[in-house]
Amino acid sequence: MTTPFSDPSLLTRALTHRSHSAPHYERLEFLGDSLLNLFAAEMLFELRPHADEGDLSRLRSRLVRDQTLAEIATELQLGDHVRLGAGEIKSGGFLRASILADVVEAVIAAIYLDAGFDAARQRVRVLLADRMASLPEADALKDAKTQLQEWLQGRGQALPTYAVLNETGADHAKQFAVQCEVAGQTPTTATASSRRQAEQGAAKAMLKQLSGRRPS
Amino acid sequence: MTTPFSDPSLLTRALTHRSHSAPHYERLEFLGDSLLNLFAAEMLFELRPHADEGDLSRLRSRLVRDQTLAEIATELQLGDHVRLGAGEIKSGGFLRASILADVVEAVIAAIYLDAGFDAARQRVRVLLADRMASLPEADALKDAKTQLQEWLQGRGQALPTYAVLNETGADHAKQFAVQCEVAGQTPTTATASSRRQAEQGAAKAMLKQLSGRRPS
Numbered sequence: 001m002t003t004p005f006s007d008p009s010l011l012t013r014a015l016t017h018r019s020h021s022a023p024h025y026e027r028l029e030f031l032g033d034s035l036l037n038l039f040a041a042e043m044l045f046e047l048r049p050h051a052d053e054g055d056l057s058r059l060r061s062r063l064v065r066d067q068t069l070a071e072i073a074t075e076l077q078l079g080d081h082v083r084l085g086a087g088e089i090k091s092g093g094f095l096r097a098s099i100l101a102d103v104v105e106a107v108i109a110a111i112y113l114d115a116g117f118d119a120a121r122q123r124v125r126v127l128l129a130d131r132m133a134s135l136p137e138a139d140a141l142k143d144a145k146t147q148l149q150e151w152l153q154g155r156g157q158a159l160p161t162y163a164v165l166n167e168t169g170a171d172h173a174k175q176f177a178v179q180c181e182v183a184g185q186t187p188t189t190a191t192a193s194s195r196r197q198a199e200q201g202a203a204k205a206m207l208k209q210l211s212g213r214r215p216s
Numbered sequence: 217m218t219t220p221f222s223d224p225s226l227l228t229r230a231l232t233h234r235s236h237s238a239p240h241y242e243r244l245e246f247l248g249d250s251l252l253n254l255f256a257a258e259m260l261f262e263l264r265p266h267a268d269e270g271d272l273s274r275l276r277s278r279l280v281r282d283q284t285l286a287e288i289a290t291e292l293q294l295g296d297h298v299r300l301g302a303g304e305i306k307s308g309g310f311l312r313a314s315i316l317a318d319v320v321e322a323v324i325a326a327i328y329l330d331a332g333f334d335a336a337r338q339r340v341r342v343l344l345a346d347r348m349a350s351l352p353e354a355d356a357l358k359d360a361k362t363q364l365q366e367w368l369q370g371r372g373q374a375l376p377t378y379a380v381l382n383e384t385g386a387d388h389a390k391q392f393a394v395q396c397e398v399a400g401q402t403p404t405t406a407t408a409s410s411r412r413q414a415e416q417g418a419a420k421a422m423l424k425q426l427s428g429r430r431p432s
Contacts, residue, residue, distance in 0.1 A: 026269040027261060034250075034257040041250040045243060053242040117333050164387075 005114050014106035015078070017099060019085030025106035028113075032105030035112055039124040040064050043132055055138035062141055063131060069101035072127050078103050144203035148180075151210065158183050160206065162199045165189065180206045221330050230322035231294070233315060235301030241322035244329075248321030251328055255340040256280050259348055271354035278357055279347060285317035288343050294319050360419035364396075367426065374399050376422065378415045381405065396422045 005011045010028075018024040040060045048056065062068075073079060082103055112120035139147070148160055165177040177191045180202035188209060190201025221227045226244075234240040256276045264272065278284075289295060298319055328336035355363070364376055381393040393407045396418035404425060406417025 027267075027272065030269045030272045031257050031261050034254040038250040038254045041247050045247050051243075053246045056243065056246045 005110070007114055010110040010114050011107070012083075014110040015081050015103060016083045017085065017088060019088035020083040021085075025103060028106035028109040029102045030109075031112070032107070032109035035108050035120055036064055036069075036105055036124060039121055040128060042121075043125060043128060047132060048138070051138055055141075058141040059135055059138055062135060063128065066097050066101040068131060069104040070097035073100035073104050076104075078107065144200045144207060148182075148203045148207050148210075151207065152182065160203065162202065164195060164198075178202045182206055182210075185209060221326070223330055226326040226330050227323070228299075230326040231297050231319060232299045233301065233304060235304035236299040237301075241319060244322035244325040245318045246325075247328070248323070248325035251324050251336055252280055252285075252321055252340060255337055256344060258337075259341060259344060263348060264354070267354055271357075274357040275351055275354055279344065279351060282313050282317040284347060285320040286313035289316035289320050291343075292320075294323065360416045360423060364398075364419045364423050364426075367423065368398065376419065378418065380411060380414075394418045398422055398426075401425060 013023050014025050014028050014032075016024045018026060037060065040063050041056070044051065044056050044059050044063070048059065051059065079100060082099065084099075108120055108124060111123055139150075142150070145160075152159060160180050160182045163179050163181070165179050167174055167176055169175045173193070175191055175193060176195045176198040177189060178195060178198035178201070179187050179189045180199070181187045185206065186209065188202050188205035190198050190205060192198040192201055229239050230241050230244050230248075232240045234242060253276065256279050257272070260267065260272050260275050260279070264275065267275065295316060298315065300315075324336055324340060327339055355366075358366070361376075368375060376396050376398045379395050379397070381395050383390055383392055385391045389409075391407055391409060392411045392414040393405060394411060394414035394417070395403050395405045396415070397403045401422065402425065404418050404421035406414050406421060408414040408417055
């Protein structure tokens with residue numbers, strides 16, 4: 001970030017990982033996470049006037065996920081300035097997306113504390129603008145079970161049912177096979193290490209099967 | 217709230233439940249939740265200079281939980297002004313803490329949009345000031361398993377182990393009995409409808425047992 005800081009120690013702290021020295025960035029990251037969530041919420045509130053609360057929430061999760069923040073850190077070349085301890089560097093921490101994402105949040109808090117709300121807000125809005133424009137439709141961010149339920153409800157059809165066909169494996173390595181049934185359709189199945197994931201997999205397979213047909 | 221609104225329709229919307237009419241408060245609630253989280257984060261950042269990120273996060277959850285927000289709504293007599301549909305009134309919605317909490321968040325967003333950041337921030341800081349002062353110590357907000365782990369670690373002792381003794385009941389009404397073991401202690405057990413809750417119960421019983429003795 002090119003903004004000069006009145007108090008450069010704030011920026012230094014925002015760039016310091018706990019493996020390097022104290023004070024490190026974690027408290028700033030807590031504050032910055034709240035700022036980022038607010039700025040993203042406000043942009044979505046303005047730019048998606050027809051999105052309901054659930055859609056806004058899903059869109060925001062996508063907008064400020066770690067992967068996006070790590071990309072921003074790379075754009076801003078923050079990685080070159082992050083201060084990591086020797087152990088963390090050896091274990092590859094330098095490249096970890098989660099650390100880069102944390103640092104972006106901490107730097108946002110540092111700007112807020114140093115230059116105020118408007119300065120931090122303006123900076124974040126510029127960083128998020130292109131990403132806002134390329135966000136998918138809110139529906140595409142819904143999980144498969146929700147999409148399937150809404151697809152069926154929208155056509156006045158009965159809701160799907162899910163059943164565990166079997167559980168295999170020892171306690172620490174369980175596998176769940178789940179079947180999804182929809183009236184008039186061949187049931188679909190999926191297997192995963194949790195019942196929840198297996199249900200999502202079976203719902204996804206059912207959506208795929210349904211989308212291969214003309215909507216009834 | 218006694219602040220006059222430049223745009224009174226914002227306040228009306230903040231007080232309108234979806235059961236009454238559109239536009240209702242839900243989109244404002246999404247924005248207000250972000251504002252409230254930021255204001256609470258900032259106060260804790262200032263007033264708890266030694267709390268780490270985890271403590272700050274737990275303290276904030278406690279500070280802005282629904283129960284607190286519903287109390288604030290009652291203080292501000294917002295309940296008298298909430299606009300609910302007839303069906304919701306019949307089903308007792310008028311008194312539901314969750315609706316009152318939602319309305320407080322929506323009103324914070326309405327103030328922000330109408331009067332700006334500083335006005336909303338100042339208003340929330342006044343509302344939260346007394347509650348900040350009476351927050352418990354951060355440690356008291358940790359779950360029982362975490363408290364037990366830290367108690368043992370602080371004394372250089374081995375970590376506790378948890379084992380499911382048995383699962384009973386049909387799929388929709390499972391009960392898990394879990395045992396917590398700590399070296400040199402009588403094992404404790406607890407039963408609950410999830411493994412997670414049963415572990416917390418067993419950890420709580422172990423903490424109680426340990427606190428009945430002199431720290432070793």
